[in-house]
Each structure stands twice: as structure tokens, then as C-alpha cells.
Amino acid sequence: MPHAAKAPFDPHDPLGLDDLLTAEDRAVRETVRGWAADRVLPHVAGWYERGELPEVRELARELGSIGALGMQLDGYGCAGASAVQYGLACLELEAADSGIRSLVSVQGSLAMYAVHRFGSDAQKERWLPSMAAGEVIGCFGLTEPDHGSDPAGMRTRAVRDGSDWVLDGRKMWITNGSVAGVAVVWAATEEGVRGFVVPTDAPGFSAPEIRHKWSLRASVTSELVLDGVRLPADAVLPEVTGLRGPLSCLNHARYGIVWGAMGAARSSFEAALAYAGEREQFGRPIGGFQLTQAKLADMAVELHKGILLAHHLGQRMDAGTLRPEQVSFGKLNNVREAIEICRTARTILGANGISLEYPVMRHATNLESVLTYEGTVEMHQLVLGKALTGIDAFRG
Template sequence: MTHIDPMSLPAPEPTDPAGLDSLLTADEKAVRDAVRQALDRVAEPYIAEWFEAGEIPNIRELTKELGDLGVLGMHLEGYGCAGMSATEYGLACLELEATDSGLRSLVSVQGSLAMFAIWHWGSEEQKQEWLPRMAAGVAIGCFGLTEPDVGSDPGSMKTVARRDGDDWVLDGRKMWISNAPYADIAVVWAGTAEGIRGFVVPTDTPGFSAPEIKHKMSLRASATGELVLDGVRLPASAMLPEARGLKGPLACLNEARYGIVWGALGAARSSLEVARRYAIDRIQFGRPIAAFQLTQQKLADMSLEYIKGYLLAVHLGRRKDASRLRPEQVSIGKLNNVREALEITRTARTILGANGISLEYPVIRHQNNLESVLTYEGTVEMHTLVLGQLLTGESAFR
């Protein structure tokens, strides 16, 4: 084997000290770069303003842009979906969340929850009716599982669906539903006499409403609402025929959690890079604060955790592309990467000092957003117990 002097190799870039870019194929880099370029044009200049205002004023236009880019349901095949790999989807999630968690949430809920539910569990008629429009960003979807009194234990949901002749009638409430206030279609899970079933509910159905949840301090660039179902009457064809029991919604959640494994890294990368540049430019005591040992320790620790999280995401992506990814392994990724990304944003904030709480910089926005990401799609406690059960063979959920 030919020996190469390591010191003769090009020095690593400070933005990629471990050479992570070499893990990606040319196609994967092309997808990543295309998403980044689009976001720099349609979202990055406005995202702090949207966060501060608590709304995206041109949400329909933005969703159409995301559809044109091909990121809505991009890992699904057919029906106008891009049919890209799991790793490519993950890289897109990373870039989306590097701009803002709210944008990644919009894409995740649309593609990995609402569209995936119809694509995986729906009838051919449901797929033909909704998926092409959702992939194009013309129709927006939401996913109704969480309830006001039921979060981590979805089997205890109180929303019910009862038969009335050939129809189904739904009654209940769902809470903390992303995309709900402007959604055209809701995938709603309800208890029936034959167990938990899923329903495709057009949001203009009488008895359905989605009041927006206000006064959030996190995910402000994402509309969140309640789903209110008061005697919502649906035809028999509205039921997802292939979804029975909790397996239906949990399979969808696993898809969304996989995207979060990557997405959280985007918030971490953005915060780390802002802190690195700030430390180089900020002068105190006659020298850049980057020259002080404590600052370098913070930057080194943040970089290490980002590198480890990225390696884990790539590993899980490769397993998913090979159809070898278990739900427990997704839990490992969600637990680690969100937790460490949140710690990176907190540490980055300390490097920026008082400027760290200003929306002139993205760090406090990422930090606030990740507080929600830490909780949704399975709390830290739930994913900890999933791993604990895997390690011990004992369930500690009850």
C-alpha cells in the first residue's frame, strides 16, 4: 500500500474539520446544494421577521415553492413525488432546519406524516386524489394524533369515530397540530369499535375547525392549531383501509422522527458557524475572543458533538436506504441529535453574549425552536425508555 504523508494532504476546512462532506455522493451533494440555494432565496432573508411576527404571511406561495423544489414527500415514490433516497431527504431536512425548524416541520408534517399516511395506508383513490396536489404544494396537510389530555400514550385517545349507516361520524379534539390552521386535508386518528383507525378529512367538512394556537415562544414560523371535530360526517371511503391499530400512526411518526435526526443538526450547524465567526470578529481585551482557551473549548466541544451527530445521521440514513432501519435506532438518533443540538445552541449563545438573544442572529431562534423539537415526535423520556428496553429487555413505560 502506498504511504501518503498526512501532512501533505490539504488542511481541513474550519467548517468541516472532520471531512464529513466526503461521506456524501455527488447526487446527495447536489440535492443538499439545491435546497440550500432555494432557501437562501425564498426564506433566509425573511425568516427572523416571520419568527418575530409569529406567522409566514405568504405561506401558500412558500409551500408552492417547496413543491416546485421537490422536497414535499420527496422520499416517496409515484404520484408526483420525487422518489429520492432517505439520505437525500435527511440532507434536505438539515438544510431546512438550518434556516428554521418551522420550515422543516412544515415539510416533515406534509411529507412524513400526512402524505406518508396516505401513501402507505391509503386506498388508490385517496392516493390519486391527494398526493399529487400535496407533492406540488397546492394542497397542505396536517396530522391529527396528539390530544389535549393524551400525548405520549396515543392508545388512550378520546377522539372517536362511529358508524352511522354507510358513513362515519367523528367527534373529538386534537392539540398541537402543525399546519392545522391552513391545512386543506387532515389525517385524523380515532378510536372505533374495531380499534384505532385513520381518516382522511377535508378541512372544509362541516363540523371541522382548526383554531390557531397563539402566544408560542417556539416554532413561531410554523402555524400550530387545534383540530375540533364536532359531528364530522365522512363517507366510508374516507377511512385509510390498510391502517389498523396504533401501527398506523406510529409508522408515520417513525418517518417524521427520522427527518428530525437530520433536521436538528441544521439548527446546530447554523448556531455553531455563527458562534465561530463571531468569536473571530469579536475583540475583547485587545484580541479576538476566539484566541481565548475557554472559547476554543466551547467551539471544539460543539464541533465534536455536531460531528458525532452527523456520523450517526449518515449511518441511519444508509440503513434506511438499505431497508435495515429499526424504530429503536431512529429513537437513538432523535434522542441524541436533538439533545446535543440544543446544547450546541445554548453554548453558542454564551459565545455571542448579549447579542445571542437578538434576532439579528439566528441562535436564540434555533434554541427556542429546539425546545419544541426536543418534545414532539416522542419526548426525551420516551426515547430514553425505548433504548432502555432494547438494552435490558424490560419495559419501563408503565
């Protein structure tokens, strides 16, 4: 039987993972990569340095025009893309900057996903088409100043007043909060945790922006303050009660992070690989020294193992067989390895590694936030520990 001709070794795809992708997968990837190259990469270092995302509403509309917002959802103007295609989009967005991927993740995997899965027909018709188009930005209020990893202890309360609901409380570290037109807010009620669709122009709602960040600087991060926010009865998400609601949304967003972290890692690896071929010391490119080659080899191994893992989880999500513990596996591994790749890339770039002329330090500092949000290292270790042993150690 004749053998197919072997393709030449590709330093940017050493395992030939592109062979796993369909033509449609590649088209989605190239669309998002091209948009990021045109609209984000020329500006993001300046945005990061100034600690702002000045064109966020325009960027959201553009992301909507290429089908990147709520792209895994069906109907209501959403693209109905596969999980793998959504993951590829997250990878390309985070290769530009984690803040841009966070904008898309919170819009689609948290706010839109919550309304799409748990909302009423009226809520879906009102909000999802404009959110898919990027005309309305959404945010997701779960984390509180005193309750992050343990959302069951949330202090935000919703009480009935006649046929209305009245919400009081605070949410913290909310991406998109200050620019959102709608917030999905989770609050404790007499019957358990409920989700509420809150127009941000409701009296008593405010979203002061959080400043002085050294991570995710090209991203809008806010506090949500709910001071007697009165909502009609139909503001509550009718199809879920309890923490199952917000946790299922978080699981969807974590899946995107599994891919996105590899985008930041890829950007840092490629910067280091190019630099190693150009930078000369002792009369030769530093890429010719054994220690540098060892670093590049280790980085490539972890990068492409992580992408392979992400693709495997995407196929399981598309097949309907993906478990939350498997998402924890991916989030724990890929973010942790992505940070290590960034740190190793920084050593190859030497002093230039801390300059915003290169993406490495920006990715490294962004990933410190990605490591924490959507479940800390410790939380995902305990999720896996419980799955492996059958013993719940969260409160032990």
C-alpha cells in the same frame, strides 16, 4: 503505494463527511440550501418576531417545485429521493428555521406518508399529486389535549352511521392545521384505532390557530376540532388498524428530525465561530482565548458526531434495516446535543446572543419544541431502556 494528497482542514467539515455524499446528494443539498437562503433567511427573523408564517401557501408551492414535499416517496409526483437525500434536505431547512422543516416534515413524513403507505389507490390519486406540488397542504391529527405520549388513550371517536363514519374529538399542537386542505386524523373505533382522510372543508371541522407561542413562532400551529364530521366509507385508510399506523408515520418523521436538529446546531455553531473571529476583548479576538476555543471544539465534536450518526441511520433506512429503536437513539442524542450547542453558542455571542440579528436564540427556543414533539426525551429513553433490558417500563 502513493498517498493521496490530504485536503486542507475545513472548520465547517472537520471530519470530511462530504466525502460520504454522492454528487446527487450534494445537488439535493445545494438546491434546498439555495432555496432557504433566498426565501427564508432574509425574512425569518421578522416572521419569528411577529409570530407568523405569512407566505405559507406560496412557500409550500415553491417547496413542491424543488421536489421537497414527500421527496422520499415514489410515484404521484414525488421525487423518490433516498433517505440520506431527504435527511440532507431536513438539515438545510432546519438550518434556516425549525418551523420550515416542520412544515415539510408534517406534509411529507406524516400526512403524505400515511396516505402513500396505508391509503387506497383512489385516496393516493386524489391527494398525493397535489400535495407533492404544494398545492394542497396536509396536517396530521394524533396528539390530543389530554393524550400526547400515550396515544392509546385518545378520546377522538369515529362511529359508523349506515355506510358513513362520524368523527368527534379534538387534536392539539397540529402543525399546518389552519392552512391545511386535508387532515389525516386518527380516531378510536370499535375495531381499534383507524386513520381517516378528512377534507378540511367538511362540515363540523375547524382548526383554530394556537397563538402566544415562544417557540416555533414562524410556523402555523393549530387545534383540530371535529364536531360530528360525517365522512363516507372510503375516507378511512384501508391498509392499517391500530397504533402501528400512526407510530410508523412518527418514526419516519423522527428520522427527519435526527438530521434537522443538526441543521439548527450548525447554524448556531457557524454564527459563534464567525463571531469569535470578529469580536475583540482585551485587545484580541475572543476566538484567541482558550475557554472560547474549548467551547468551539466541543461544539464541533458534537455537531459532526450528530451528522455522522444521522448519515449512518440514513444508510440503514435506505438499506431497509433501520429499526425504530435506532431512530429513538438518533432523535434523543441529536436534539439534546443541538440544544446544548445553541446554548453554548449563545454564551460566545454574549448579549448579542439573545438578539434576532443572530439565529442562535431563535434556534434554541425552537429546539425546545423539537425536544418534545415526535416523542419526549423520556419516551425515547424508555424505548432504548426496553430495547437494552427487555423490560417494558412505560407503565411501570
